[in-house]
Amino acid sequence: MIRHLLIIVGIFAASMSWLIWLCRAVDPSTRYGSEVEYNYARYCAGCHGANGQGNGRIGRFKKLEPANLTTTEFWEGRTDEQLIHSIDAGKDNMPAFFYYLTDEEQRELFKFIKENFRPTPRRD
Ligand code: HEC
Known part of the structure; x- marks a missing residue:
């Protein structure tokens, strides 16, 4: 028993x-180690790829040509404010994120991609 x-x-x-x-x-x-990493994986990686090279599955499949966030040309040709604005309001094939992400989350994501994907960071 x-x-x-x-x-x-x-x-x-x-x-x-x-x-x-x-x-x-x-x-x-x-x-994911942090909230921002999770947000990147959830909202951005589908198009921009886990490593920011613009080769995410959705982006490739739908031929959206997501920006490659890992090149020097990319970072040199644009200002921070302009890029944050693109995340907020969208640009061409990229959807706007103001509806899904707060300003603070967008800025954190921007900081995340800048710190992780920008080659040879300058001092500024
Ligand atoms: C549906 C696909 C898609 C998703 C999801 C997406 N993007 Fe994009 N993204 C694009 C495309 C396409 C471009 C290129 C737009 C252009 O330059 O015409 C782009 C461009 C950008 C740029 C450059 C904008 C500029 O002013 O040149 C940044 C920064 C960026 N994306 C960040 C993000 C972040 C951060 C996320 C997640 C919150 C995200 N993207 C999610 C498709 C996407």
């Missing part, structure tokens, strides 16, 4: 830990 009880408790414990593992596996935010 006690053995049956132990088996039931064992099965219960196993299924609970499996459920917890499943929840963690399903919630994508647990896979």
Whole structure:
């Protein structure tokens, strides 16, 4: 009798830990180190690619030609404010994000792509 009880408790414990593992596996935010990394993956990487090279799956598939955020020409030809404005209001094939992301989140994303994708950062 006690053995049956132990088996039931064992099965219960196993299924609970499996459920917890499943929840963690399903919630994508647990896979990213920070909120901004998660936002990039969720909102931007589909077009600009995980490494910012403009080769995300949606961008390639739909031939949207997302900007390559990793070239010197890209960063030299544009001001920070202009780029933040493009994220907020959209540009050509790029959708506007004011509806999905607060100003602060947009600025954090901009800082993220600047720090991670811009080649040989200048001092400014
Ligand atoms: C649906 C695809 C798509 C998504 C999603 C997308 N972009 Fe873009 N993005 C583009 C395209 C296309 C361009 C090129 C626009 C142009 O220069 O005509 C672009 C250009 C840019 C530029 C350069 C704008 C400029 O003024 O030259 C920045 C910065 C940028 N994207 C950042 C982001 C960020 C940050 C996100 C996520 C919040 C994002 N993009 C999501 C398609 C996308």
